[in-house]
Amino acid sequence: METRNIFxxxxxxxxxxxxxxxxxxxxxxKYISEEASIRSCARAEAALxxxxxxxxxxxxxxxxAMLDQTAQNLDPQEVYAEEEKTKHNIRALVNVxxxxxxxxxxxxxxxxxxxxxxxxxxxxxxxxxxTQNVVLPELKALEKALCTIADREAETPQVGRTHGQHAVPxxxxxxxxxxxxxxxxxxxxxxxxxxxxxxxxxxxxxxYNGPSMIVKDPEELERxxxxxxxxxxxxxxxxxxxxxxxxRLLLEMNVAFGIIANLADDLRNLQRSEIGxxxxxxxxxxxxxxxxxxxxxPWNSEHVKSLWKAMCPRVITFxxxxxxxxxxxxxxxxxxxxxxxxxxxxxxxxxxxxAVVSGLHADRxxxxxxxxxxxxxxxxxxxxxxxxxxxxEAGVNDGHEVIRKITLEAEQSGKTFFEVLKTHTDAxxxxxxxxxxxxxxxxxxxxxxxxxxxxxxxxxxxxxxKKYAELMGE
Numbered sequence: 142m143e144t145r146n147i148f149x150x151x152x153x154x155x156x157x158x159x160x161x162x163x164x165x166x167x168x169x170x171k172y173i174s175e176e177a178s179i180r181s182c183a184r185a186e187a188a189l190x191x192x193x194x195x196x197x198x199x200x201x202x203x204x205x206a207m208l209d210q211t212a213q214n215l216d217p218q219e220v221y222a223e224e225e226k227t228k229h230n231i232r233a234l235v236n237v238x239x240x241x242x243x244x245x246x247x248x249x250x251x252x253x254x255x256x257x258x259x260x261x262x263x264x265x266x267x268x269x270x271x272t273q274n275v276v277l278p279e280l281k282a283l284e285k286a287l288c289t290i291a292d293r294e295a296e297t298p299q300v301g302r303t304h305g306q307h308a309v310p311x312x313x314x315x316x317x318x319x320x321x322x323x324x325x326x327x328x329x330x331x332x333x334x335x336x337x338x339x340x341x342x343x344x345x346x347x348x349y350n351g352p353s354m355i356v357k358d359p360e361e362l363e364r365x366x367x368x369x370x371x372x373x374x375x376x377x378x379x380x381x382x383x384x385x386x387x388x389r390l391l392l393e394m395n396v397a398f399g400i401i402a403n404l405a406d407d408l409r410n411l412q413r414s415e416i417g418x419x420x421x422x423x424x425x426x427x428x429x430x431x432x433x434x435x436x437x438x439p440w441n442s443e444h445v446k447s448l449w450k451a452m453c454p455r456v457i458t459f460x461x462x463x464x465x466x467x468x469x470x471x472x473x474x475x476x477x478x479x480x481x482x483x484x485x486x487x488x489x490x491x492x493x494x495x496a497v498v499s500g501l502h503a504d505r506x507x508x509x510x511x512x513x514x515x516x517x518x519x520x521x522x523x524x525x526x527x528x529x530x531x532x533x534e535a536g537v538n539d540g541h542e543v544i545r546k547i548t549l550e551a552e553q554s555g556k557t558f559f560e561v562l563k564t565h566t567d568a569x570x571x572x573x574x575x576x577x578x579x580x581x582x583x584x585x586x587x588x589x590x591x592x593x594x595x596x597x598x599x600x601x602x603x604x605x606x607k608k609y610a611e612l613m614g615e
Contacts, residue, residue, distance in 0.1 A: 172271035183212035188369035262340030291606035298592035314602035325609035339375035380469035402449035409442035422500030521558035
């Protein structure tokens with residue numbers, strides 16, 4: 142087969158990322174390369190021949206194995222050469238396939254089928270197989286790595302952030318548990334949807350006109366054909382399989398992609414010089430900048446975000462491919478081919494994110510420092526919330542206003558929130574009494590250490606990590 146230097150390829154997926162994400166690329170290539178596409182169509186043709194022979198009681202194990210082997214070894218270059226003559230990809234495939242099987246079997250090749258009976262069925266097979274054998278293993282490996290961090294850092298104090306501002310204390314494990322939960326549910330949905338892809342053998346308008354000329358029960362022929370490929374028939378089809386089966390799978394991949402891009406954003410922001418709470422693995426020979434030798438850029442997380450920017454808008458095309466006039470037009474024939482690009486870009490982003498997370502380190506010292514200084518000009522101001530809540534529990538009607546004024550006093554004096562709170566004897570005593578009722582240890586000094594105010598962050602982090610680690614292993 143003719144080969145090309147990879148640096149002469151047009152798509153960055155086929156040169157830059159095929160090298161940096163070689164394992165992912167090799168896995169994808171087995172299922173969604175052009176070679177894989179042609180051979181999956183050949184396997185569909187082989188399945189159709191087997192279905193005809195089976196219903197006639199003529200299928201032997203040897204014949205079935207021969208047909209499968211013929212499909213597996215079909216030369217894509219030979220099919221492309223034939224297409225130059227026929228100007229029709231499936232007719233070219235059929236012509237070549239017929240030359241590879243015994244003459245008495247030849248008439249059954251493509252018998253009763255229209256092109257899309259082969260194309261849509263083969264696409265469903267490819268998407269099922271690439272999802273289950275490449276995409277999901279990468280996703281599950283990423284999810285397990287996130288579970289490890291959520292569990293390991295379940296009690297690591299960190300300041301929470303809303304609107305880019307310090308909020309109330311959490312733990313780093315809790316911030317990661319968010320993505321464990323969100324991505325975990327999406328992974329399970331992708332797995333479910335990959336098992337719902339359908340095929341068809343219903344002819345040019347889906348009403349079984351052709352197959353009804355061959356067998357008494359065309360749907361039995363369809364079921365037998367698809368059974369050899371591990372698929373079920375679409376409930377309704379015109380010339381096309383209902384597009385929503387594949388659309389829903391692609392959309393859920395995009396949901397997962399968005400979650401991963403969100404994670405990438407959070408991780409790269411936590412690596413900002415002024416925050417410095419996490420850092421990616423950085424090789425001893427790695428360079429962060431062409432001119433600033435000290436730089437340690439979070440480029441892997443940025444790369445994931447960039448791939449999402451490139452791939453996410455393609456969802457619009459997936460939606461547009463829902464529409465085909467009457468029983469079929471050809472407006473999806475080119476656009477649908479770019480599904481392979483999307484799945485490749487998504488999978489490579491997952492693989493890159495997996496590498497980031499697997500080598501991610503929490504700077505616990507810096508997290509503790511940021512938490513201690515949290516609250517902007519009001520050091521310890523992140524504990525204003527529990528102070529106000531406890532005053533409310535003590536029956537103080539304007540507790541929020543009382544604490545707001547204390548934070549202003551702390552800001553103006555340069556003292557910590559706790560230092561100023563203690564000078565407001567009445568409020569401080571009522572708050573301390575409420576803490577005693579709750580059984581909090583050392584209630585008088587509760588507001589000295591922000592890390593003590595974390596709710597259920599540690600417990601839920603571990604619970605979520607355990608749940609999804611187990612689900613990913615099933």
